[in-house]
Amino acid sequence: MARLSAFAGGALIFLIDASVYVFRAYHSMLPDMRDRDGNPAHAVFGFARFLGDLIERVRPAYMAVAFDERRAGSYRNRIYPPYKANRERAPADLVLQLGHCRELCRCLGLAAFVDPEYEADDIIGTLAHLMRGQGVRSAFITRDKDLAQLVRDGDLFWDFGARGQFGYHDIERHFGVRPERFADYLALTGDEVDNIPGVPGIGHRTAASLMKAFDSLDEMYADLSRVARLKLRGAGSLGVRLSAHRDSVFLARQLTRIACDLRLGVAAGGLRRRPPDLPALSTLYDRLGFGPFLRRQGERLAQLPAG
Structure with missing residues (x-):
């Protein structure tokens, strides 16, 4: 099984499937954490901790975060209207927190993407394709099996904080198909x-x-x-x-099939991790009612070399 340590010395971009980790925090953390307007903020807290822990562990030069914007008018729904019709709408408090999570990414110096027509999978596929052309391999941070189709030799499929890390050959052993x-x-x-x-x-x-x-x-x-x-x-x-x-x-x-040809209007340089904007991060945390734990982590992130 592949290990992150095998990537030492090679250019690597970490592509994060945000919804997986926002939803995980939303459903696993107690919803008693509130922002200053009284709205739940627990999913944002959990997502912020996940991002901070990941950055501290891997110290990435390149990192990008892809979000889903669930709209009925996506291109897959036009092809097949029943696509994902079995899913319930996201609760209003989760939708609000997803917006805060996108703002959080910007405060942390991370490129964040959302598209009204396409899914996070397609954004990730497009970014992986872009960076592969620059000789940069990809680490797909997700638990969504659909993204396994993007893995190529030298890439990594990793559900951070849960199951193991899979390289190209591990995918076939685990899922039974290349x-x-x-x-x-x-x-x-x-x-x-x-x-x-x-x-x-x-x-x-x-x-x-x-x-x-x-x-x-x-x-x-x-x-x-x-x-x-x-x-x-x-x-x-x-x-x-x-x-x-x-x-x-x-x-x-x-x-x-994941689309890998979206027009995202970004070049490879735009995917480098920048230092956190600590004043903006502090303002966001004030608004969300967060205490010192995440603030101290933000200060540690600011000390790391940027991408």
Whole structure:
């Protein structure tokens, strides 16, 4: 399994899937922490502590934070209106705290991004693609399996504070499929969390076996007769099912594939970590009712070399 220590001496950008860690703080911390207007602020506190702990541990030269702005008009909803329709709307107090979290990133000297059309995954994919062109590898800070498709040789997939760190070859050992084929794999299995339908009767093991036998969905559908010869239970009827659901599979892939070509208007230099703006950070913490713990951490961060 990959370890962060293996990246010593190499250029690396830390790309943070913010919603994962904001939601984790929102649901795990007691909501009795209030800002000066009486609104809950516990998710911001937890997110601030997470960011501070991460920065102190890895001392990054490059770091960026991607947020989701959940709107029904996203490009995936236009492709497939039921996409994520099974999810409840975020509570109003969480939406308010997400805005504070974006402000927090700016105060900490971190580039933060949100897009009304695209998801945090797409922002992260675009930034990873941009930096890869500059010879900079990526550490994806997330627990969202969808982002595994972005991992390439030299990259890291890491749910900070929870499960282990995965390199390129660890992804296949853990999930059963290579990163490059992950979007195709999800198109076959579907994704209940995102309300994406899969092919009936195809589970994770069968989908992984298909993605080991074929380089892509395109190759598989170009030669479906091969499926019947695979050593899979029910292989004889599997090709028939795949053929019947061809259109829905390719539709699903449009939903599961992460976009890496957004126009974010940023160059590599704009992703360098800057020193915290301590006066702005103090003003934010005053407004949120935070005590000395995070302020002291902010002062320590200000002493670290900038990117």
